[in-house]
Amino acid sequence: MSHTLHRRGTLESLKNDYVVFAMSAKGVNEVASSAKMKRFLEIVNRFGPVNLGDMRTGNRYITTEQEIVDKTRDTSIVHGVFDNRESLIQALKALKDEDMGISVIVSGLLGDVRECCREAGLKRHTCETSLGIWGKTERLPDEDILRFTTMCGHGQVPFNLIKKMIAEVKEGRLTVREAAEEMAKPCQCGVFNPKRAEAMLEEILCLWGIRVA
Amino acid sequence: MKVDEAKCVGCGRCVSYCTMGAIGFVKDPYGRVCADVNQDECVDCGVCFRADICTGKALFEPAPVWPRSVRGTFSNPLIEHKETRVPGRGTEEMKTNDVTGRFKTGEAGMAIEMGRPGTGAFFRDIEKVAMAIASLGEIHFEPKNPITTLMVDQNSGKMNPELMNEKVLSAIIEMTVPLERVQEIIGAVKEVTREISTVCSFDLTCKVHPGDETPAFDLAGEAGVASTPNGKTNVGLGRPFFVEEATR
Numbered sequence: 255m256s257h258t259l260h261r262r263g264t265l266e267s268l269k270n271d272y273v274v275f276a277m278s279a280k281g282v283n284e285v286a287s288s289a290k291m292k293r294f295l296e297i298v299n300r301f302g303p304v305n306l307g308d309m310r311t312g313n314r315y316i317t318t319e320q321e322i323v324d325k326t327r328d329t330s331i332v333h334g335v336f337d338n339r340e341s342l343i344q345a346l347k348a349l350k351d352e353d354m355g356i357s358v359i360v361s362g363l364l365g366d367v368r369e370c371c372r373e374a375g376l377k378r379h380t381c382e383t384s385l386g387i388w389g390k391t392e393r394l395p396d397e398d399i400l401r402f403t404t405m406c407g408h409g410q411v412p413f414n415l416i417k418k419m420i421a422e423v424k425e426g427r428l429t430v431r432e433a434a435e436e437m438a439k440p441c442q443c444g445v446f447n448p449k450r451a452e453a454m455l456e457e458i459l460c461l462w463g464i465r466v467a
Numbered sequence: 468m469k470v471d472e473a474k475c476v477g478c479g480r481c482v483s484y485c486t487m488g489a490i491g492f493v494k495d496p497y498g499r500v501c502a503d504v505n506q507d508e509c510v511d512c513g514v515c516f517r518a519d520i521c522t523g524k525a526l527f528e529p530a531p532v533w534p535r536s537v538r539g540t541f542s543n544p545l546i547e548h549k550e551t552r553v554p555g556r557g558t559e560e561m562k563t564n565d566v567t568g569r570f571k572t573g574e575a576g577m578a579i580e581m582g583r584p585g586t587g588a589f590f591r592d593i594e595k596v597a598m599a600i601a602s603l604g605e606i607h608f609e610p611k612n613p614i615t616t617l618m619v620d621q622n623s624g625k626m627n628p629e630l631m632n633e634k635v636l637s638a639i640i641e642m643t644v645p646l647e648r649v650q651e652i653i654g655a656v657k658e659v660t661r662e663i664s665t666v667c668s669f670d671l672t673c674k675v676h677p678g679d680e681t682p683a684f685d686l687a688g689e690a691g692v693a694s695t696p697n698g699k700t701n702v703g704l705g706r707p708f709f710v711e712e713a714t715r
Contacts, residue, residue, distance in 0.1 A: 256560065256639075257544075259699055260584065260668045268697050279563035282708045309544055329547070346702065355706035357563045359699055367700045368679075378675045379703035380564040382576070383684055383694035385653070385669035388660040393586050400584060408544040408556075409486055409585050409636045410514050418483035440484070440514050442544055 257407030258333075258361035258445050260384045262400045265363070267454060272342045272370075273361040273445045274298060275333040283356060284328050290354040291326040295319075297352060298334035301345045305335040307444015315438045315448070322444075337449040339370055346374035361445075398458050402451055406441035415440070420462050423455065430455045468504050468515060474525035475501040481526060484515040486542075486636060487587050501525075510587055510636045511535070512542040534629045537590075541613070542636035548613045556580075557639040558611045561672045565701050568709030575649050575683035576641070576672030579656060583637040583668040590617075590630040590638075592663040597624030597640050599659035603651060609641040639670075649683050650690040657692075 258273045276294040278287035291308075299306060299319065307313035311325040326332060336342045342360065349358055360367050364381060371378055387394070394400060395413045402416045403409070419433040428436070434451035438444075470481075477500040482490045489508035495501050502525070516526050531539050540546050541556050559567070560576055570576045579596055582588030593614065600606055601624030608615040608624070619625050624640075644652060649671070660667060671694060673683035684694050 256557065256578065256580065256670050256699065259670055260580075260695075261697055262584075265696060275562075277559065277562055279559060279566040279705070279708070282563070282566055283706065349704060354704070355566075357566055357705035358702050359562050360702055361697070361699045363696050364698045364700065365696065371700065371702050374702075376702045376704070378679070378700050379705075380561045380570060380672060380674045380701040381681050381684075381698055382561045382670055382672040382700075383681075383687075383698040385671055385687055385692050385694055387584065387666050387668050388579075388656065389663050389666040390586075391666055393666060394584070404584050407583075409542075409583060410512065410544065412484060412486045412488070412514065413585055414483045414485065414488060440518060442517075 256382060257443060259382055259407060260404050261361070262397065262404045267401065267450065268363055270337050270339065271362060271447050271450050272336040272339070273333060274336065274342065274345060274358065275331060276356050276358050277331040278328060278356050280329070287328045287356055288326045288330065290356050291330045291332045292323050293352060293354060294349065295323045295326065295332050295334070297348045298345050300348070301336065301341040303334035304337045304447060304449045305438060305444045306333065307442065308332050309443045312442055313438060313444030313446070315435050331443065333444045335445060335447045337447065339366065343370050343373050346370065346376060350375060398461070401454055402437060405446045405450070407445070408443065410440040410442060411437055411446065420455070420459065423459060424462070468509050468511060468513070468526055468528050470502045470504055471525045471527060472501045474523040476523045477501050478522045480520045480522060481515045484518040484520060486510065486512050486514050486585060490515070508634065510542040510634055511539040512636050513539070513545070534633050537630060537633050538635055541638050556613065556637055557641060558609055560641065561699065561701055563705060564674065565703050565705035566708055568707065570643060570672055570674045572674055572676055573646055574643055574674070575646055576643050577649070577652050578639050578641040578670040580637050580639050580668040580670065582635060582665050584666070586666045587634050587636050588638060588665045589632065589634045590626055592665050593638055593640065594624065594626040594631070595663055596656070596659050596667065597626065599655050600624060600640065600642070600652060603655055606642055609643065612639060612641040614638050614640055646682055646686060649686040653687060653690045653692055
């Protein structure tokens with residue numbers, strides 16, 4: 255379950271896209287970990303995340319932050335998304351100081367995250383990378399669309415929704431921000447970065463026609 | 468997912484919320500246009516239902532019956548697998564490695580995420596890839612992964628034959644191998660993915676080795692497969708519940 259791996263995009267668009275999340279190991283340090291998950295969310299929330307969520311409860315765009323915090327359980331996986339490295343570093347420092355003993359994972363550019371860890375006084379334990387997409391890649395939509403949909407690793411953001419949102423903005427029915435937030439809704443975990451989506455929408459709007467095939 | 472024709476007003480709002488592009492339109496016996504879900508292609512992810520956009524409240528999910536029930540458990544992240552107690556498709560993999568010590572120095576975690584991104588995979592394709600990898604010999608698929616539990620023979624990678632026509636949003640074939648086998652697995656995946664009807668995303672995990680190195684990534688590069696600049700980092704805040712064996 256690598257739900258924050260395989261985010262696609264140019265180096266520029268992957269900058270300032272950091273997902274930080276926490277979970278307990280089932281059957282190992284799981285018991286009574288929900289209080290730690292709550293604490294994790296409270297800490298992350300202090301540093302201005304652009305999204306927040308727990309897979310079961312949902313994300314900031316479909317429920318309230320309070321509900322996300324209140325409903326954490328020992329088996330929860332809790333997430334926050336930052337759009338700048340300074341917030342990530344500050345959050346990592348605060349999590350280090352809290353010393354809760356549960357696993358914390360950061361998704362982002364690996365070299366950059368290594369530096370952020372160093373600045374926060376942390377040493378990387380394990381890394382995961384993507385070796386790309388294999389097989390019948392001709393079945394995939396344009397890379398412009400994949401840059402949005404791959405922000406939800408559970409595949410809950412449909413290709414057609416992105417095309418629809420592009421059309422809605424171009425026809426003046428939604429603002430770029432509204433369209434980006436609508437895209438973020440189906441990503442139950444809250445790892446979709448709506449700020450990145452806004453920036454990418456602005457970038458590609460001129461390239462797509464109203465009738466998006 | 469199904470559509471109650473009596474309630475559907477044919478507005479088409481659900482179409483954009485289908486992860487598989489499986490919603491089209493038909494005419495009912497009275498000539499009214501109504502949404503229709505292609506049941507072979509639908510993976511029961513529940514996205515259209517949860518989006519709460521159906522004007523007539525016509526979308527409904529029938530109670531899951533084996534073998535179709537696997538569609539929802541692999542495609543809807545709100546459903547927890549009984550085997551792993553982790554919602555979604557896979558395991559904790561590297562996310563809790565600082566606590567569990569699952570991936571050790573000298574090892575690599577490798578996973579093939581069938582159907583990702585957004586294309587979905589039938590079990591016949593999942594089996595094809597699993598069997599190609601298993602044929603290399605001495606492959607130990609991750610026992611906690613739900614795909615492994617659906618194999619009738621873990622030595623050959625053969626899946627339960629009842630599942631062949633079932634489609635899921637994605638499913639992960641997952642294993643831990645010694646570093647010296649990384650390139651061999653990459654070669655096998657390269658070959659077999661020429662024969663599948665869908666896509667897959669390939670994951671590579673490596674514990675950070677002495678000197679802040681990730682040798683598995685270097686091995687992939689030497690095999691001609693570039694790893695992406697972005698990825699996941701376990702930042703080591705978990706308190707270990709294991710003692711690592713001597714470095715290999």
